[in-house]
Amino acid sequence: MKKIILLGYMGCGKSTIANRLSKSTNIPCLDLDKSIEERTNLSINEIFEQRGEIYFRKLEREVLIDLLNAPGDLILGLGGGTPCYANNHELLKGDNIMSIYLKASVETLVERLVSNKSKRPIIANKTDDELKDFIAKHLFDRSFYYNQAQYKVSIDGKSKDETTQDILAILP
Ligand SMILES: Nc1ncnc2c1ncn2[C@@H]1O[C@H](COP(=O)(O)OP(=O)(O)OP(=O)(O)O)[C@@H](O)[C@H]1O
Ligand SMILES: O=C(O)C1=C[C@@H](O)[C@@H](O)[C@H](O)C1
Ligand SMILES: [Mg+2]
Numbered sequence: 001m002k003k004i005i006l007l008g009y010m011g012c013g014k015s016t017i018a019n020r021l022s023k024s025t026n027i028p029c030l031d032l033d034k035s036i037e038e039r040t041n042l043s044i045n046e047i048f049e050q051r052g053e054i055y056f057r058k059l060e061r062e063v064l065i066d067l068l069n070a071p072g073d074l075i076l077g078l079g080g081g082t083p084c085y086a087n088n089h090e091l092l093k094g095d096n097i098m099s100i101y102l103k104a105s106v107e108t109l110v111e112r113l114v115s116n117k118s119k120r121p122i123i124a125n126k127t128d129d130e131l132k133d134f135i136a137k138h139l140f141d142r143s144f145y146y147n148q149a150q151y152k153v154s155i156d157g158k159s160k161d162e163t164t165q166d167i168l169a170i171l172p
Contacts, residue, residue, distance in 0.1 A: 014077035
């Protein structure tokens, strides 16, 4: 059983690329954020609003552990913060796990996120002017964890197809 894990900052394309990889490989895919929403019957925004981020981070770890331990092959798109909390990055070093960091520049991320903030509670209340500085600092803080991934794929200037092909080329 192998688990292919996509990680990286919000907007780097984890959910999008996980779906495309799944279609090309016939390996089923799941999205950790979606799995959390299904388990709680709440949206990510509602979880943050009603229960707070600490509750979300506990749940995120629990659902991650369950999915990593489930039988069968899986492509899993993590949440943007998943490897950066509760030592989750150590969970991604198991023998049957292939972790892939979708590495994006601050510019690419700002471009994608500026009009897509509302469903992402960490940035939802940032003004467009604040967003670039926030992402630059946040990405810097998180990079230590993202860089623990086994593979790094740069996504700047690439189409969804090109990124998908780059990842297919490193799959066993
Ligand atoms: N290679 C690409 N080129 C252009 N746009 C892309 C590419 N990959 C993804 N996108 C777009 O970027 C946006 C963010 O992608 P996606 O939701 O897959 O990111 P994510 O990493 O799952 O984010 P989050 O951590 O917030 O769930 C989407 O609108 C998607 O269509
Ligand atoms: O970067 C983050 O901390 C987050 C990213 C999203 O995928 C969600 O997991 C949630 O909005 C938190
Ligand atoms: Mg996603």
